[in-house]
């Protein structure tokens with residue numbers, strides 16, 4: 001059983017992790033006012049997740065099974081993953097607050113006669129443009145407006161519902177130009193060269209990403225201290241690791257350093273599972289669909305406590321697995337596999353999560 005000790009003030013993450021995100025998450029969780037991590041909730045959620053994962057035999061091979069994800073782990077897949085995780089943010093619709101708005105009035109992408117929203121709409125838009133012969137995943141192509149105009153980018157993200165547009169399209173174009181130029185001027189035109197420079201260390205690769213690509217710098221001042229959440233930088237590494245199933249370009253000796261990715265979906269599922277608990281005041285704020293500013297106290301508490309809660313879930317589930325020698329049931333268990341599982345769980349149970357997601361408009365998640 002994990003004890004208070006794991007989450008107590010004597011626990012010093014400085015010795016336990018090289019990843020600045022984990023230290024930040026611990027600091028936030030220790031100073032949080034409107035989000036708590038009840039240990040009994042962690043125990044209950046751990047056994048529930050363990051049993052669900054056991055039946056699903058969840059592993060990294062699930063990543064390529066998603067219909068819109070690349071099926072072959074090669075250099076093209078790396079370019080695809082980089083572009084997707086460069087733009088993997090803020091899909092929720094302003095229209096969400098009007099309950100009588102029907103789903104098909106919101107932004108969505110039609111691809112192969114299927115309609116996609118949210119994260120999957122991004123994947124669908126990119127796959128659709130590849131099928132239309134647009135080399136959208138080639139950095140030298142998307143770096144400059146002369147080869148890829150803003151108008152064509154608008155066309156790539158055209159919605160199947162009229163008068164709706166992907167949120168933050170202008171900011172997405174800025175990210176595309178910025179990252180495309182960094183890759184062409186500093187990394188010989190492909191993110192694969194960042195992966196090679198990381199020397200199979202995800203902590204190194206995380207640093208390369210945030211040092212060279214400003215739009216991945218998900219950093220905030222919390223109670224006068226700089227905290228690092230790095231959601232897109234970490235999921236970029238995790239998607240490569242999962243796509244390559246931990247081998248070849250996906251082999252990272254220190255992959256267990258990567259934490260949960262602090263988005264707006266997984267916290268909802270964590271609350272539903274009892275692993276985190278919002279104050280009444282926060283719940284009312286969310287129910288009013290109030291915007292939470294990026295970097296505001298409530299928003300940082302939700303994100304930081306979610307990361308720390310997944311860390312505690314991981315430890316407790318590891319302990320259960322060892323106790324029940326279920327290693328073969330869950331071959332690989334780290335914060336990535338746990339996060340992916342909980343995110344897919346959130347999507348599967350989207351209408352029964354019992355709490356609103358928090359609405360922050362940002363390019364960071």
Ligand SMILES: Nc1nc2c(c(CN[C@H]3C=C[C@H](O)[C@@H]3O)cn2[C@@H]2O[C@H](COP(=O)(O)O)[C@@H](O)[C@H]2O)c(=O)[nH]1
Pocket residue numbers: 063066088089090091092117118119120260261262263264265266339340341343344365
């Ligand atoms: N923490 C975490 N956040 C994730 C993902 C994913 C997709 N990952 C796929 C790849 C492997 C997994 O098995 C998933 O199938 C997207 N997001 C974030 O969610 C939000 C979009 O939500 P919605 O509007 O409802 O689609 C947005 O912030 C986006 O950045 C994840 O896995 N973990």
